[in-house]
Amino acid sequence: MEKDKFKEQFSGSLSFAFQKVYPEKYAELGRQQVFSADFIYENLEKPRDPAHGRFAFPVFRYGKLLGDKPTDVALKVAREAAAHARSSGPHPDVLTDCIAAGGFINARTNFEMEAGETLDAVLTGRSTYGSSQEGKGRTVLVEYSSPNIAKPFGVGHLRTTILGNSLRRIFRKLGYESVGINYLGDWGTQFGKMIVAWQKWGRGKSGAGETVSDLVELYVKYHQEAEEDPSLDERARQAFKGLEDADPEITDLWETFRDISLAEFKRVYDFMGVEFDWITGEAFLNDKMEAVIERLEKAGLTSLSEGALIVDLKDPQLPPCLLRKADGATLYATRDITGLLYRWDRYHFHEALYVVASAQSDHFKQVFKVVQLLEESEQVPAEERVAERARHIDFGWVKFGEKTMSTRRGNVVLLDDVINQAVELARDKIREKNPDLKSIDETARIIGVGAVLFSQLSVRRQKDVNFVWDEVLNFEGETGPYLQYTHARLCSLLRNYPEKVTPKVEVSKLDREEERRVIELLADFPEAVRDGARNYEPNHIATHLLRLAGAFNKVYQRKDEQGRIDKIISQDGALSAARMALVRSVQIVIGEGLDLLGLKAPQEM
RNA sequence: GCCCCCGUAGCUCAGUAGGAUAGAGCAUCGGUUUCCUAAACCGCAGGUCGCAGGUUCGACUCCUGCCGGGGGUACCA
Structure with a gap:
């Protein structure tokens, strides 16, 4: 990572100042690098309140060390650092201020320089702005969505689908080879039920024209009937x-269910703009588990307990991991262990992420622990260990009022219905606000889907969310459509501006509170992207975009003393050029940010 | 019982590798359109950051205990 020149200069000057003001202490502590430029660089902070400047270094903790009151340390060091910053260091012209404020030393950057460089970076970088090479040569696997075959795609699947889709994009942006994996629930005892239901009440054997809702109907009917007639089970x-024994007729049926479901899932994914690199499923691992079980046995990790084959995890917090039931059948943990090892062989990934609800956190602890024990036992070299590369990216529930959603009872909120309603509402709004818009269908889709996606991305992963129609269908305030609207307005400005937008503008024209804030947020975008990746939390990016959009809208609607709008495009050519460079930059960053979240950014709406 | 997650304004949430007077949106009330898209902007109001201790120069943030909500706890996934 290239060093930020503003921070580099500030930390260099501070280091120099500490040495000058406290020469003995500095010499003494120098060995521990406490006041080295590098140490300070790493410990710089960004004040939350922009009024305090761009960067801050808190000195409280050094008061005791230096035998001085923190406020005095700040005063003395700030004075020397300011003098140094003006005349020396690698970039003597990048800081304008270096002031003590209580126990903080605050630095203000040379605005024109930071603004100029930020605009230049965005305008020349465009879609690459915020990207980096940190992931070069590394692969990240992201497993998400993973719906069950022959079951409806409900809002319960929203979070994993949307989170994973976004994470895949974020890692790609940072240079990783990122592989989106859809691990379908295409195996398990519920297929026995489906098969019975199909044979008993299904319409035909071909499967032609059947839909997932037909399958669900059968599934619901099965459970109703099974209450009366236990022999069905x-x-x-x-x-x-029969399915496990590869009975041809039954396998054929299973494939039919799979095809019906996949076709419908694909339609939903395409509509939402969700992408995968590998669509696989549990069945894919059927012929691979035996070898893994043998490997675990050979490693001496397995034992029999109550007829089941288990791995004792030697951990009082975790129940043993079941590999095989007493009847010999494998379990989902067996499949996940097998899948993880298989994925390692295939991808040699840097990290493997599982975007799965937090209800399964014990399950993943078990799976990862089994692999860890296996690797320890086999003395796998550290750089080839898989267990520590695997991460469960957990998230809270999507709750729906008082009701718990249950496929068996047939009461689920279908993702289809949610999206359709959102799109219809978007269409109504367009007709009301911009009836002349040419691509109403496409725009309504972008906005409706955007509202749904953003409703899941604007909240931290781990919190439970309530599914409330009014909130998901809200297009005002902190929502996807708000960001999209801001983007559309930016595009509108660009259409209305006859000149070419270039970064070579008089940035001093942007030296007002509102514009400065916009520029700072533009400059901080790459960091927001990194934060999002580091915490596996797209929400950081969503929040950053809301701030940026808000800051820009403030500029856009600012009024002068007479109450007249201070227009972006005016008679003043130089001012307009500068403002349009800002406009184009914000448009690029909001567009890019929305793309990272998986939302489309409309030109008009 | 044990383990994990959550608890911030009336509501929904930011703020979480400790840092400066705790921020938004929604809802309420008031204002802004002869002006680049009002899906916007401005203003008023709204807080014992669940409670109690502890660590620290400094705690919404870390630790311990408790309360409340959710989830998990070997042959479903």
């Missing part, structure tokens, strides 16, 4: 056995 067990 036995037949279902038999049917699943």
Whole structure:
């Protein structure tokens, strides 16, 4: 990572000042690097309140060390640092201020320089602004969505789908090879039930024209009937056995279910703009588990308990991990262990992320622990260990009023319905606000989907969210459509501006509170992207975009003393050029940011 | 019982590798359109950051205990 020249200069000057003001202490502590430029660089902060400047270095903790009151340390050091910053260091012209404020030393950057460089970086970088090379040569796997075959795609799947889709994009932006994996729930005893239901009440054997809702209907009917007639469950067990034994007729049915579901999932993903690099499923691992079980046995990790094959995790917090039920059938942990090892062989990934609800956190702890024990036992070299590269990216529930959603009872909120409603509402709004818009259908889709996606991204992963129609369908305030609207308005300005936008503008024209704030937020965008990746939390980017959009809208609607709008495009050519460089930059960053979240940015709406 | 997550304004949430007077949106009330898209902007109001201790120069943030909500706790996924 290239050093920020403003921070570099500030930390260099501070280091120099500490040495000058406290020569003995500096010499004494120098060995521990406490006041080295590098140390200070790493410990600089950004004041939350922009009025305090761009960077800050708190000195409280050094008062005791230096035998001086923190406020005095700040005063003395700031004075020397200011003098040094003006005349020496690698970039003697980048700081304008170096002031003590209580126990902080605050630095203000040379605005014109920072503004000029930021605009230049955005305008020349465009879609690459905020990207980096940190992930070069590394692969990150992101497993997300992972719906169950033959079940409806409900809002319960919203978060994993949207979070994972965004994380895949964020890692890609940072130079990683990122592989989106859709690990379908295409195996398990519920297929026995489906098969029985299909054979008993299904319409035809071809599957032509059948939809997922037909399958769900059968599934619901099965559960109703099974209450009366317990023998159905036995037949279902038999049917699943047939599937496991690769009975051709039953396998054929299973493939039919899979095809029906996949076609429908694909339609939803395409509509939402969700992408995958590898669509796989549990069944894919069927023939791979045996070897893994043998490997675990060979490593001496397995034992029999109550007829089941288990791995004792030697951890009082975790129950043993079941590999095989007493009847010999494998379990999902077996499949996940196998899948993780398989993915390592195939990708040699830097990290493997599992975007799965927090209810499964014990499950992933178990899976990762088994792999860790295996690797320890086999003395796998540290750089080839998989366990520590695997991460469960957990998230809270999507709750729906008082009701818990249950496929069996058939009461789920379908993602389809949510999106359709959102798109319809968007269409109504367009007709009301911009009836002349040419691409109403496409724009309504972008906005409706945007509202739904953003509703999941504007909240921290781990919090439970309530699914409230009014909130998901809200297009005002901190929402996706708000960002999209701001983007559209920026595009409108660009259309209305006859000149070419270039970074070579008089940045001093942007030296007002509101513009400065916009520029700082533009400059901080790359950091927001990195934060998002580091915490596996797209929400950081969403929040940053809301701030940026808000800051820009303030500029856009600012009024002068007479109450007249201070227009972006005016008679003053130089001023307009400078403002339009800002406009174009904000448009690029909001557009890029929305792309990282998986939202489209409309030109008009 | 044990383990994990959450608890911030009336509501929904930011702020979490400790840092300066705790920020938004929604809702309420008031204002802004002869002016680049009012899906916007401005203003008023709204707080014992669940409670109690502890660590620290400094705690919404870290530690401990408690309260409240959610989840998990071997043959479902």
